[in-house]
Amino acid sequence: MGTSSLCSQNTSSYKIVPKVLIIEDNVERQLFDFTQTDDLGIIEMIAPKDWTEPIVELNYVTRGFVIEGCLGLQFKDTTTIIKKDEGFIIPKNKRVRIFNAGDGQLKVVEILQPAYKEDFVKFFDSF
Numbered sequence: 001m002g003t004s005s006l007c008s009q010n011t012s013s014y015k016i017v018p019k020v021l022i023i024e025d026n027v028e029r030q031l032f033d034f035t036q037t038d039d040l041g042i043i044e045m046i047a048p049k050d051w052t053e054p055i056v057e058l059n060y061v062t063r064g065f066v067i068e069g070c071l072g073l074q075f076k077d078t079t080t081i082i083k084k085d086e087g088f089i090i091p092k093n094k095r096v097r098i099f100n101a102g103d104g105q106l107k108v109v110e111i112l113q114p115a116y117k118e119d120f121v122k123f124f125d126s127f
Contacts, residue, residue: 027051041112052099059120062090064110071108072101076127095127
């Protein structure tokens with residue numbers, strides 16, 4: 001069976017259509033939210049060059065991998081750069097600044113456990 005046959009099959013009961021979110025931090029970025037339950041969040045993020053979040057503390061574990069570009073994770077005492085095809089983990093309640101550390105677009109897939117809720121995020125001015 002060719003791939004065109006597979007792609008044309010009706011599998012709508014298995015398909016997840018993401019919610020598309022536009023987030024304005026220092027610049028605009030896109031999130032594709034594939035989350036289906038409160039237990040596990042699945043997010044694809046696309047962020048332009050020079051994007052950064054403020055310093056946050058997340059009340060969930062974030063695991064993920066970089067599809068394109070370089071992800072920066074700045075903690076109080078260290079900064080880690082995650083390159084294409086590398087994975088990462090941000091422990092629950094660890095203060096971090098997440099940013100695009102590359103010269104081009106950043107694409108990341110994130111798995112959140114539990115799923116994102118607005119009150120699970122605290123913002124800070126410093127570490």
